[in-house]
């Protein structure tokens with residue numbers, strides 16, 4: 001059995017502190033073999049830097065996935081090509097810097113394929129995530145029994161539809177992007193662990209990570225507003241997924257919500 005942990009969107013300094021204070025203990029106590037985290041909001045709420053990428057790896061994260069905020073810190077363009085443990089949605093147009101998937105090894109040398117896709121409903125107009133998945137899957141299946149997808153998307157329908165499309169082919173389907181954890185975790189009939197959204201690892205008293213007063217004012221005035229990451233205590237959202245390494249089928253999926 002292989003035990004994975006997928007951490008929901010890490011937002012700013014409170015999110016990074018939540019990872020620092022929760023992850024090493026979780027990995028040890030729950031015997032986690034491999035950790036994936038969405039890092040698209042890790043730097044000041046938008047994007048990621050080289051320094052923060054390194055920081056997150058030191059806390060025990062093995063692979064960082066991204067989303068619509070991937071390019072917000074422009075320096076990422078310079079290092080994403082050389083950092084195979086940082087991936088962005090695979091359905092960006094051909095020629096985009098970086099990769100949308102990777103093959104990695106657990107501590108016990110079990111291969112894991114991880115890929116990242118973005119939805120298209122209320123999201124940037126990228127290539128079709130269904131067809132992108134169908135292109136990438138044979139490459140991963142050639143080498144790995146265990147495959148995890150981070151599907152970074154807004155619409156619940158798009159997430160559920162893609163999950164059924166990929167059931168039988170992947171071990172775990174983790175939705176991200178909404179920053180709100182859903183309570184619909186389950187194993188699909190074909191053996192894929194599923195959750196619509198893993199949630200957010202970031203400031204607790206906030207509107208999906210942003211200072212609540214700023215978001216309320218934006219809704220009231222409809223004027224442009226510079227958003228700032230909220231301060232205060234954190235929440236840590238993740239899912240733990242157990243997978244049979246012989247079949248690649250998921251055995252269980254468990255939500256984790258820790259608070260400061």
Ligand SMILES: [Fe+2]
Pocket residue numbers: 009040041067177178179
């Ligand atoms: Fe996010």
Ligand SMILES: [Fe+2]
Pocket residue numbers: 040067068069152177178
């Ligand atoms: Fe996002």
